[in-house]
Amino acid sequence: MLRERIPDLAKCVEPDRVRREVYTDADIFELEMQRIHETVWIYCGHLSQIPKSGDYYTVQIGRQPMIMVRKGDGGVAVLYNRCPHRGNMIVGDMKGNTGEFFRCSYHAWTFHQDGKLKNIPMMESGYQGTRYGKDSPDCNMKPAARVEVYRGFVFASLALKTVLRSRNSSARASSRSTTCAIARRKVKSRSSRTASASSSTRTGSCSWRTRSTRCTLQ
Secondary structure: OOOOOOOOOOHHHHEEEEHHHHHHHHHHHHHHHHHHHHOOOEEEEEHHOOOOOEEEEEEEEEEEEEHHHHHEOOOOEEEEOOOOOOOOOOOOOOOOEOOOEEOOOOOEEEEOOOOEEOOOOHHHHHOOOOOOOOOOOOHHHOOEEEEEEOOOEEEEEOOOOOOOOOOOOOHHHHHHHHHHHHHHHHHHHHHHOOOOOOOOOOOOOOOOOOOOOOOOOO
């Protein structure tokens, strides 16, 4: 734990050094998990790692063990590597092929490749009168909140949306505008050098999705 409380985390990083608490303090670690690793988009893997239906690859997002799996329809699911019944880990290997379904080794619950419950052994005799059943969403393997594929790269986020935090939003907006204007000038300059091929110039519009500086030209 921090011996000296630092109300402003920005002071933990100085021009010539980083305070050791950044790497050792449990409270800072918790904030990193909540605000970064369990909130933003995280790279899980590439489609080439799971080419066939049922192929899976295990990854870690923050503190959560996850499974990236190729579904039968060719799509990709990213699921928590955890059985919803008793929390047992569904797969223990780093990679493999689960076939048409996952099977929990504890009570033999089975799940489709998208994580939805397939079957519960002795459901009528063993779980009658309980909340467990095929119609209960609590009995499905939990999926990541968001999954996207970009040029074969699979990304997932455990949060429904990413909340960007900034101490000075006006300065951030100004920086974005400046960077985008520079990008526009570069595109206009390149276009002017090829005016003989085309008299039109490209204009740019900015799409700011992450804290990192990025300008998408359309």
